[in-house]
Amino acid sequence: MIPTFIKSYVAATAVAGRTIVQFAAPSTDSTVEEADSAAVAAVGIADPLGADAGQMLDVHRAGMGEVELGGTVAAGDPLTSDASGKAIKAVAAPGSTIWIMGYADAPGVSGDYIACFISSGVLHEA
Numbered sequence: 001m002i003p004t005f006i007k008s009y010v011a012a013t014a015v016a017g018r019t020i021v022q023f024a025a026p027s028t029d030s031t032v033e034e035a036d037s038a039a040v041a042a043v044g045i046a047d048p049l050g051a052d053a054g055q056m057l058d059v060h061r062a063g064m065g066e067v068e069l070g071g072t073v074a075a076g077d078p079l080t081s082d083a084s085g086k087a088i089k090a091v092a093a094p095g096s097t098i099w100i101m102g103y104a105d106a107p108g109v110s111g112d113y114i115a116c117f118i119s120s121g122v123l124h125e126a
Contacts, residue, residue: 004063004118006047011057017050018068018113019085020101021059032057034085035101042081042101044118062118064105069112073104078123079116087116092125 012024012031020035020042035042044061051057070086073079078100080090090100099122105115 004065005061006058007044007061008056008058009043011051011053011055013053015046015050015057016068016085017046017048018066019046019050020044020067020079020081020087021046021057021085022081032059035081036083036085038080038082038088038090038098040081041099042120044101044120045116046085060118065102065116065118066113067101067116069108069110069114072107072109073114074107075104077104078102078121079104080123086110087114090123092123094125096125098123 021032022035024031024033044059045065047058067087070082071088078090079087102118108114
């Protein structure tokens with residue numbers, strides 16, 4: 001068994017399983033939605049079942065999880081969200097800041113589900 005930290009939130013919109021989620025805007029009520037940008041801090045990864053709008057959603061906040069890929073990654077790559085909540089390799093451009101949700105534990109391509117180590121952070125390129 002691999003321990004993880006899982007917390008339940010209300011889904012502001014329908015959330016697909018194994019996608020990266022962020023707090024919904026405005027974040028005054030702690031609801032979550034699929035992440036839509038690398039520029040916003042990720043909360044974690046939706047459990048495999050996902051949730052309809054207004055329903056409870058279990059979100060893996062730390063530890064090991066499984067995420068759907070939106071692009072090609074190698075094991076060890078830092079991961080961030082594309083516009084659909086899918087994980088892509090995080091690459092900071094000069095002068096940019098990118099929020100990461102963790103690190104790939106296996107290689108994969110778009111549409112694959114891979115294991116990842118969930119550990120939020122920031123990449124900044126001077």
